[in-house]
Structures are given as C-alpha cells and as structure tokens.
Amino acid sequence: MQLVVARIGRAHGIKGEVTVEVRTDEPELRLAPGAVLTTDPASAGPLTIETGRVHSGRLLLRFAGVQDRNGAEALRNTLLIAEIDPEELPEGEDEYYDHQLIDLDVVTEDGTEIGRITEISHLPSQDLFIVERPDGSEVLIPFVEEIVTEIDLAEQKAVVAPPPGLIDDHAAGDEAADGRGAESGGDGA
Template sequence: MTQPDAFVAARVGRPHGLRGEVTVQVHTDDPQSRFVPGAVFDTDPPGRGPLTLASVRVHQGIYLLGFTGHADREAAEALRGTRLLVDDEDEAADDEEGWREEDLLDFGVRLPDGTPLGTVSALHVRDVQDLLEVRTLEGRTVLVPFVAELVPEVDEERRTVVVDPPAGLLELGE
C-alpha cells in the first residue's frame, strides 16, 4: 500500500535489454522533470527501495529507466511491479485537475442508466488522453478514453464512475 503522503509517479514494468533498464507506466504529468538521473524514489513495496535513477531514455514513446545497483536483466526483473513514489505536495502542483490511479481503483463503473458495468482496474496516463481501464462483470478488460464526453461523472463519495461509451466501444476486443 502506498504511503498516505505519497503519489505514484510510475509503475515498473518488464525489463528492457540486458543492462538493467525497465519499462515504466508513467503516472505523472511531468515525467521530464521527475525522471532525471540522480532522482531518488521511495517505493511500494518499501523493501525494494529507495531507488536512485541512473539513466533515463525514451524509446518508441516508452520511458526506459535504469537504477543504481540494478545493472542486469535479472536485477531489473526483480523490480517488476514496483511503484515509484514522490511526495504528495510535490505532485499537487502538477496534478490539480487530474485523477490519480490509486484514487480511482476499485470504483464501481455504471452506465448512465445505472446498469453496473464493472470496476476501475487501472488508469493509463497518456500524453494526449488518459485511458480508464475497466474490468467488466464478465471479467473482460475494456479501455475507455478518460474524457468528459465518455466519463461524465466521477463520484468520490459513492466511489462510482459513470461511463457513457459510444456504440461498439465495450465490444472491442471480444
């Protein structure tokens, strides 16, 4: 579980290559200033950190990070699933208008008429538009562009999200 005063800046994915680089799913609006060599991240789970960033590069639109002390593929694999944390107040200026994945996880997802659709299983932060990942009641995963036209309501108190998908969106990938 994340610390109450921390924000997830990224989640470590799979290793890339043989020199300890990992792919990351970015959860910050300002990766250029967050991901700089020498930056130190607390981690979730805490036993994997803190991690000091040794290298940063972008390959085909994906951030590849290398960490001090993790110089080979095996060491990189051990970091898979690790969340890189930053102080909440540091991120607040960057994220005043947005949602964080940890704020939305497990929210119930409903259609505008109240029909239950599933639950929020992830938030994919993208440069152009974010994607809300929904695990349907049938166990499928659907991605919904996280824009006001398609996600007109997020109710924090009730922990629900209303999704108004265009025809065919929920059937993609079947």
C-alpha cells in the first residue's frame, strides 16, 4: 500500500535542500535518511533521502543526486510516497492510518447507520471523517474522542456519539435553506 508522506516545497539555499510539507504522523520513520520514496509525478523519482534537519520549524531534506538549487527547485510540488505494509499498525494504541479508516461503516451508539467513511481530511486543529450517507449526501464528523467513541477494525465500523445537530441538522438545514429561498424570492427584495 502506498501512502503520501510529504509534498516538496521551495528550494532552501544553494546546496540542493528543499522544504517539505509533512503529511505523516511519523516523519522520523518515513522521512529518515536512507528512505527511498516513490514520487508523483513518477518522472521525479524514486528519491533517496540523504539528509534531513529542522530549520525554523520546517523540515528540510536533501536527496541523493540533487546537488544544487536548480535540481531542488525542479522537484517543487512533487509528492513523496512511502510503501507501507497494509498489516502495519501505528505505534500508538489509539492511532490509525487513513487506509484503515476508509470504507468503515459509521453508526451511532444505538446502531443507527450514518454512512461510510470515504475520506479523511487532515486540518491543523483536528481530523475530519468525510462520511457519505446512504442518500449520497456527505456529513463531516470530527475525529475526536468525545464524538468517535470506538473504532472497531474487526467489525469494520466507527461508532459515534454525535452532539445534537451534527448529523440531524444536515437535512433540516437543507429544508430551511429551501424555505428561506422561497420567501426571499417572493417579496421582490
């Protein structure tokens, strides 16, 4: 299984270093010197990490064979992809890789079906499950302990305890928007 672990940013200095936007919770494992990563676009790689360091809060990498700023700049916006064993689990007890969560059924604690996780959105403050409902609409569910009470990989489900309005207001909001649209269109304003 392949996992995007970083995106290459700007060149840094004149000796071939680049900034990277880290997209993994385990950069010390996935972006360590000696790691060989495939790339998107494929024509840029594979790339072997020669050195890595943190400078002003940003991770800087240098790849084997990239010796100058021009070579580094040519890699800008390239995605770095690590090969992951599908059976491999994160180190933390309550941590999961995205591929483990995609396609899980989402149900409430009383067993009511909400939908299926189609994507994980990684935001600075928290992660969100993007859940496709049976009617084809989507609902966003924050992946926080207070709302997602259980992940059961054996049963292929995520159990949630949504606060009032997180799930229910989705349909009510659509009806309210339709009603407001009819009223505002009728008074000529």
